[in-house]
Amino acid sequence: MKTNSDRPAQSEVKKALGLGASNRYILNLYVAGQSPKSVNAIANIKKICEENLQGRYELDVIDLYQQPQLAQGEQIIAVPTLIRKLPPPLRRIIGDMSNTERVLVGLDIRKNA
């Protein structure tokens, strides 16, 4: 599953340099099948992203049952886990993303941004 808006090359570069919160977000959400927590997490994070990061985020949802080797590669223990790949530093948020406040803090997104 891939949800994204426009992705100009320039912002990609800026983002790689880690310039400010206004830059692009690359998020990976790791879930385990269609468990209630997974389903909730997907719905919640999509909503949060649309509301706060519209147009400047990339969200990959990965089912660990389909790609179990990624659990080791990405150091996943808890499910669901959301990993903020960019901007640095790497952040992890675990849980079904039901606490929006926490997700925003974890992703370092200011509400008024």
Added chain:
Amino acid sequence: MTKPKPKPKLKSKTAPKAKPTPKPRPQLPKAPTGIQGLDEITGGGLPKGRPTLVCGGAGCGKTMLAMEFLVRGATEFNEPGVFMAFEENAKDLIQNVASLGFDLKDLAARKKIVVDFVYVERNEIEESGEYDLEGLFIRLGSAIDSIGAKRVVLDTIETLFSGLPNPLILRAELRRLFRWLKDRGVTAIITGERGEETLTRQGLEEYVSDCVIVLDHRVSEQASSRRLRVVKYRGSTHGTNEYPFLIDADGISVLPVTSLGLEHIAPIERVSSGVARLDAMLGGAGYYRGSSVLISGTAGTGKSSLAAHFADAACRRGERVLYFSFEESPSQILRNMCSIGIDIQQWIKKGLLQIHANRPSSAGLETHLAVKHKLISEFKPQVVILDPLNSFVIGDNEIEVKSMLIRLVDFLKTRQITGLFTNLAQSGSPVEQTEVAISSVIDTWLLLRDIDSGGERNRCLSVLKSRGMAHSNQIREFMLTDHGVELRDVYVGPEGVLTGSARLTKEAENEAAMLIRNQEVELRRIELERKRTTLEAQIAMLRAEFAVQEVASSKIIGQEKAEKAQLAQGRVDMGLSRKVDAKPNKQKGGSK
């Protein structure tokens, strides 16, 4: 290496007599660990297909034990394993266990072992809502499936409690994890850090209840010792003592060392002790090659000198000797041995003798053992000398020292190396008693003793035991001369055993006494002779007297007879003249 046999024996002994047929009881299936000694204690290994908790303080060897379990399983029992590390990353882990000779990289390449490092960093993690540990399950599951693992190690899963929020979820998930492990049928070791009042900090023993092993690393008298105890083993009997264990180049080994097979070949070749008289005491030929020799004695009785003699004799035969000294430096040994006429410098120059001197306190027992192993493997000596053994005993680690000695002796024996150990016995205490502990591994035991009498101390040597040879039961006086050790017979008499100048005095006294006695004997002989002549003269006189009397007596008897005959004749004549018809007898009867 594993012997699950002692177990059934034990069971059948305790089995109730009511059973009519001695059916073999269904045994709890066990997964041998391959760790020396541990399989003996647990009666065959850890419970197969179940999790085992190994807990203990920091640095007590939890990870080592778990890793050895895994590596031995993969290499010896064809049971591949997954090592999930929560504390050390894979690279560190590979380096750390390489010191035990475990090549994890190679095992991983051969799909025998998977090492997965679980990285949990609290700072990076934010919690938002409910979560579970399905990720860990998937990860573990895929690792198990990738190599068909039968064994799993989780080291140390409690790290999750500090890395992840919400302990309640964690607890529930851990419970699920251990159940899941059981369902998968893998034999697992879960390690846990020791807690304040519980076995583990997070009370893991609550979840893992099939088998619990506690490791301990304690320091007494500045010397550390490791111990292991099986606290619990559901469905199986097990040794409940605390067993000391060592970690060395071959991994972990737990006492009892019965796991070491007594299979070494016993050579019949004999080697000289370097002292001719001592060889004579030992059945005329010296020690057996490949045997273990203990020389114990009080301070200054010449233990090192005897050891040096043996080293010298071995070098003369062209053999290599490795001399471990724990009290004297090499140059000190050379000087001291020169004083009794043993030049061992020449052997060092020729490369036949190596002296390694260091203090026992310089390292732990395990390290000492590892170093010895290494040196012996490199130098390949025919003779190894440890001088002295008891300096390893610091505090109350005697059992560990014994374990070390047993393992060293067994190691030497399998290589047919003759081992000579000296041991300082405390004066005043019965030597035999203090060393009961190590006696069992010693083949030939020489006892050196001081005998304190007549204002001097003299050394005595006796053979306490010597397996497989007719050895002397005599005490010999032991002298250190400028040309080495000399043995002399001691004086044994009614006053006991005398040595030194007392012996010399006594010998002189004896000679004098003997002389006097000889003279006395001569005197008596003469006296007897005199008596005999006197008596004989008396006898002759009596005989002569008797002869005279005999003649006189027979003369009287002749006269009497003649008179009697005359009288009788006279009576008959008278009767005839009186015309008596009746016989005198009838006359007598008629009157009655």
